[in-house]
Amino acid sequence: MNPEENLCVQILELTKRHGDTLAVDRLSLEVKENEFFSILGPSGSGKTTTLRLIAGLLQPDHGDILVNGQSMSGLPPNQRPVNTVFQDYALFPHLTVWNNIAFGLRMQGVASIDIATRVGDVLDMVKLPGKADRLPSELSGGEQQRVALARALVNRPAVILLDEPLGALDQQLRQAMQRELKVIQAQVGVTFICVTHHQSEALLLSDRIAVMNEGRVMQIGTPEELYAQPQSVFVAKFVGQSNVLEGEVVAGDDRFSVFQSPGIKPLHISRMSQEMVGARAMMILRPEHTALSRESQCDDIENCLEVLIEQVFYLGEEMQYAINVGPQISWTVRGDPQHDRATRFSPGEKAFVHWKPEHGMIFPQ
Amino acid sequence: MKNRSFQWLTGISMGTLVFLYGPILVILLFSFNASKISAMWEGGTLYWYQQLAGDHSLWAATSNSLLVGAVSTFVALGLGLGAAVFLERGRMLGQPLIEGVLLLPLVIPEVMLGVALLLFFVMLEWPLGLATVTIGHCVVNLPLVIMVLRARLRKIDPVWEEAARDLGATPWQAFVHVTFPLLRPAILGAGLMAFTLSLDDFVVTFFTTGPGATTLPLKVFSMMRTGITPEINALSAILVTVSMLLIGVSLAFQRK
Numbered sequence: 001m002n003p004e005e006n007l008c009v010q011i012l013e014l015t016k017r018h019g020d021t022l023a024v025d026r027l028s029l030e031v032k033e034n035e036f037f038s039i040l041g042p043s044g045s046g047k048t049t050t051l052r053l054i055a056g057l058l059q060p061d062h063g064d065i066l067v068n069g070q071s072m073s074g075l076p077p078n079q080r081p082v083n084t085v086f087q088d089y090a091l092f093p094h095l096t097v098w099n100n101i102a103f104g105l106r107m108q109g110v111a112s113i114d115i116a117t118r119v120g121d122v123l124d125m126v127k128l129p130g131k132a133d134r135l136p137s138e139l140s141g142g143e144q145q146r147v148a149l150a151r152a153l154v155n156r157p158a159v160i161l162l163d164e165p166l167g168a169l170d171q172q173l174r175q176a177m178q179r180e181l182k183v184i185q186a187q188v189g190v191t192f193i194c195v196t197h198h199q200s201e202a203l204l205l206s207d208r209i210a211v212m213n214e215g216r217v218m219q220i221g222t223p224e225e226l227y228a229q230p231q232s233v234f235v236a237k238f239v240g241q242s243n244v245l246e247g248e249v250v251a252g253d254d255r256f257s258v259f260q261s262p263g264i265k266p267l268h269i270s271r272m273s274q275e276m277v278g279a280r281a282m283m284i285l286r287p288e289h290t291a292l293s294r295e296s297q298c299d300d301i302e303n304c305l306e307v308l309i310e311q312v313f314y315l316g317e318e319m320q321y322a323i324n325v326g327p328q329i330s331w332t333v334r335g336d337p338q339h340d341r342a343t344r345f346s347p348g349e350k351a352f353v354h355w356k357p358e359h360g361m362i363f364p365q
Numbered sequence: 366m367k368n369r370s371f372q373w374l375t376g377i378s379m380g381t382l383v384f385l386y387g388p389i390l391v392i393l394l395f396s397f398n399a400s401k402i403s404a405m406w407e408g409g410t411l412y413w414y415q416q417l418a419g420d421h422s423l424w425a426a427t428s429n430s431l432l433v434g435a436v437s438t439f440v441a442l443g444l445g446l447g448a449a450v451f452l453e454r455g456r457m458l459g460q461p462l463i464e465g466v467l468l469l470p471l472v473i474p475e476v477m478l479g480v481a482l483l484l485f486f487v488m489l490e491w492p493l494g495l496a497t498v499t500i501g502h503c504v505v506n507l508p509l510v511i512m513v514l515r516a517r518l519r520k521i522d523p524v525w526e527e528a529a530r531d532l533g534a535t536p537w538q539a540f541v542h543v544t545f546p547l548l549r550p551a552i553l554g555a556g557l558m559a560f561t562l563s564l565d566d567f568v569v570t571f572f573t574t575g576p577g578a579t580t581l582p583l584k585v586f587s588m589m590r591t592g593i594t595p596e597i598n599a600l601s602a603i604l605v606t607v608s609m610l611l612i613g614v615s616l617a618f619q620r621k
Contacts, residue, residue, distance in 0.1 A: 090525055
């Protein structure tokens with residue numbers, strides 16, 4: 001890590017057991033100042049436990065968390081420079097919006113004049129002026145979310161933790177809120193650590209993402225790195241859509257390797273190390289890297305397979321086809337609905353799917 | 366078919382209502398009876414209520430009842446609140462055992478409880494009086510208070526307490542500013558219920574009372590030794606009305 005960059009949060013070998021299972025297993029990661037960092041993983045991957053450990057709502061069995069260089073070890077949640085936006089917001093139902101937001105400042109004993117200005121400012125920032133006297137139950141889901149965010153922002157913590165921040169909102173509100181979160185972050189300069197199982201949310205919001213599975217970090221990187229250069233099958237499958245083929249690397253020269261899957265003709269793949277020849281492997285292909293056609297466009301280099309169209313999905317901006325590639329192997333590929341209008345495929349039709357050798361990603365099994 | 370069974374149910378409900386409230390209505394009615402003999406109606410009067418108002422021993426019993434009720438309610442609320450929070454939020458070994466023991470007085474017959482308390486006070490050589498009656502009422506009310514408060518606490522999501530802690534509150538501040546306000550309706554409800562039960566209690570009071578510590582139900586009982594007079598009707602009518610009002614308010618608070 002470049003020492004020039006200011007680290008906001010350092011997590012060192014963090015371990016937490018829930019009964020017999022390791023919820024978090026020797027987790028280490030670093031979050032830079034003013035970064036939007038996401039922890040992405042399926043449910044049960046330990047991401048929420050990690051968040052609660054950072055907040056101090058759980059104590060680790062082993063390891064440490066540093067915020068701005070200071071150890072959080074043994075500190076109760078109220079003494080940490082960290083605030084959380086809870087999954088279902090956890091707004092105090094008996095307090096007005098104003099009193100909800102002022103809660104943290106009151107606990108810190110901030111003078112009431114300062115509380116008034118700071119709460120007013122933050123209400124403007126989340127675009128909720130005029131709702132100060134409402135009770136949380138009188139607000140819409142999107143408004144409640146803004147109050148939850150304001151309640152954290154007003155304390156000017158070093159880090160704001162977001163637990164599935166957009167999970168409870170509908171699609172349109174989600175997108176508006178995603179944009180707004182980025183704007184607010186640019187405005188106030190605060191570090192966000194966001195926990196989500198929603199890969200598109202993580203890709204859109206984050207500067208960097210840690211993908212977690214079974215308590216461990218699988219890969220940390222920018223959204224682009226995770227999507228284009230996944231280091232494991234898990235990351236490849238979890239981030240973005242993928243088409244999978246299992247088989248064996250049978251030969252290789254300096255340009256291509258040959259990948260053989262049972263019942264399918266040999267395929268060309270460009271990226272690969274020589275050691276993998278002879279090993280069981282898994283090939284993963286992104287849907288946008290494949291194309292469908294009626295006539296075979298196969299040549300010496302490009303891969304081409306004859307497939308059966310199983311199902312057709314019209315999604316407005318694109319078409320999706322479920323295609324049968326080989327025995328029990330189904331892929332999803334895309335098509336352009338405008339372009340395909342005349343030539344749209346229908347279920348039961350034969351077609352050819354083709355892709356360039358450099359697009360096949362190969363992982364040892 | 367459906368209509369028929371519905372009529373049946375309505376009939377049964379009405380019968381139950383008459384069964385429950387008929388005797389009370391009779392007492393209410395005859396407390397306004399001008400005749401000295403309860404069985405005959407000779408026109409309305411407020412004379413018996415005036416008689417009651419002039420009875421000094423009755424006023425003493427009333428003030429005893431109110432005092433015992435207030436003190437035992439406050440003590441039961443304080444202890445019950447602590448126990449309820451401990452049982453719902455605490456994490457400790459042996460919690461189920463403590464829970465069972467705390468709720469035991471609910472299923473012990475009140476007569477047994479009264480005898481046990483009496484023996485206990487005698488053993489301690491504690492003179493019987495208002496203090497022992499108050500302690501007895503606490504024992505009766507505590508399990509009820511705990512039950513009502515726990516039911517409410519279970520509905521208060523611990524995430525609010527976590528949010529308060531996360532926003533800088535100490536555990537005590539989180540309780541005072543978040544848990545307690547959310548619990549307040551249940552505390553009021555439980556308090557009114559405990560107070561009412563204390564006002565109405567006869568059995569435990571009978572065993573734990575001493576000279577000069579007569580409460581209203583004991584007073585009614587002693588007045589009845591000389592026969593049922595219209596004054597007793599009037600006093601009973603007042604007790605019933607006040608109790609029903611208090612329980613009504615208590616339920617309204619608990620539902621809130």
